[in-house]
Amino acid sequence: MKPVLSPINSQVTKEFKRKYIPVKTKFCISHIAAFIWMCFSIYIALPWLEDLAKILSFPLALLIIGGISYIPGYMNAFLVISLLLDRQPAFKNEYPNDEITILIAAHNEEDKIFQTLHYIDKQDYSGKVKVFVINNGSTDNTVHEVVKAKRELKIEIELLNEENPGKFNALNHALELVETPYVITIDADTLLHPSSIRYLVARMKSSPEDVCAVAGSVLTKNSRENLWTKVQEWDYFLGIASIKRLQGLYQGTLVAQGAYSLYKTNCIKEVGGWPDAIGEDIVLTWRLLQKKWKVYFEPLAVSFTEVPSTFIHFVRQRARWARGMIEGLNEIKPWKQPQVYVKYLTGINLIMPYLDLTFTLCWIPGLILAFFGYNWIVGPMTLLVLPLTLISYSILYFYQRNVVFRRLDLRIRKNISGFIFFILGYQLIMSPVSVYGYIQEVFKFKRNWK
Template structure:
């Protein structure tokens, strides 16, 4: 996606009718359960044949992991997206004081550009900017000072010798005096209206909303084949999950790369935790306090994604570890809200799905090329229509209600989309499984 960074005002039409969130939740469940029953009925011959070469329990465990549960989850996602309606924004130009926290570790190549886009925000109130240099050994400080001078930014530079992003953010938090705090990665570029939309979202939300996650997109999508693939993951995959979670008022990750929090809420849970997925655990702690976390699709930031398979595996295995950290600390059944119980409960079964996919589906796919359809067969294709529908719906929404509103255009990337659709999960599931094992055996954490 090519950013055309021009400040705008969205024009969202009035709602014609209203369906409560609870009704949307149960309607989506009823439809997805119906799809599940239909899938089980069609799969009886497959289940019988697979049982003949293994056993019924083994066949059921495998088929549940590669067909029944993914099909049910995709159906729930599709219906939820169809029912989702973003509320009209009434206060488009808030003037509340806000602080930006930027943790920086050896960011001399990117911090100047990041601060340039901070300076270009159309937010009407002057923002407080705090950059925490987390024991950098390069010229990060010099680049911050250069940006401050050239762009007229008032920047407080702090130094944190203890390695770890959570140490840096917590030090910055002690200096925050505004009611809202935004975390921003040092290599992330903001759309000129990004901060305004985040603050607008929380100002137009109920008082029990404690955080709003921004929308992350890929900046370096033309750098390598891996970044081309990840462009679609962020644009369709991650965005669809964020919209689903935002609809049910429990966005599970207010990502540290670009999110807004109520300062008092972050302090109430003692700041960012000592975790490899500090933003995941922080978000779940906030949800456990019976607060809600929203998502704002119009608050867009562009980030650099890993350019090689090795870097990609390192990042996504770290994300998988972060999810396990969150589940270890806060079980789904300990979450106070029904929606959050369900959403975190889905994460609870993700290791099972990734294990089955890695150990059964991938070998089964290889066997299918030789005409052996024990694991992968025609039934598994039932998941594809739902996948196409969900991605089609989100593409339409992203293009017409997000990109057009922000004067952005969707860049053509057919090769990346094909590889994302058919091969991305072949990499993602094994990488996630590796992350689960890393956390299980408590391997060394790396920022």
């Protein structure tokens, strides 16, 4: 999934026309199918529940099996059916020319910022683009690289300085100077496909007036570095992308990620800009959703970001994400969200700590016990979740390959070792890391943005 600098063919791909299914109908069908699947799994797992209840008591056995089998199975079934029913609306105009402003907060990014600006310079977007690079207390040659880009590139670049630490401070500083109707945030290490901005703006222009933001698609750019980055390539390509498509389908993408998203400027200003939070993009998105605005996702607006190449940096990043989710839940409770789909989607986040705790404290020890022949917690019935997981990933794989990558003239790199580890072992790491993030937020540990 290597980033390229060649724009896509301008010929619009003909899509197979299908009968339109309303979002409400898709929501109901997906839930009915997921409920039937859960009932089936509960029925055939009754002997497992009875055996575990003899050891731990019925309530505790139900709590454990519910967290590692029933609820994950329900959620996976809901995801699979939703993806099968999903159909991205066609663009009204693939070549918008609205003026936009791009914000890039930079702290010690001397080895990345010029390349990021270079990729922006190569966009096939015909509208006027202005870039604010906000130097947030850098102690390296970040400023020098930005000055070099101003001199050598064609795009309009303005360098700002913000000494107060924190990405939210940097972005809010620049927001005061934004005069265009749309603003895009890009991380300093993120590279854009040549048609990325055009598709991102096109999705916004093709959406209803109550859509306030569009999240772009973020993939990995350093997946060849080691096994760890190879695994994350599949997480971004399949795991995160599937969740984004699900949430976008129900008009409530829960994170218009700061790494690459487009917002209506007036909407951002109305909610007070980016908040002082470790998950500033999560809290911001939930504030926007609370205003009865909608947030979409555009899979064709592809970007490539640098993922953590060491385990410790990965833990820090994903713990921040887990803390950001808790921050969002603390500020805006799901039942206070005015839109029914957003109530449901944010409500799922309420049970994520339970699922992660159950997986960490019960499933992992149960896996060790199963290795020694004790199938009290982990046994054949737990494998029921695996087929649904593979089906959902297969659906998204073919969608990404045939609808997204083929249209963008990209190729999926063979990465078998990363895929195997992603399927079989990734959750063994993710759940404990998320639990670590929850603990950090509960006890208000010091924030760490890097």
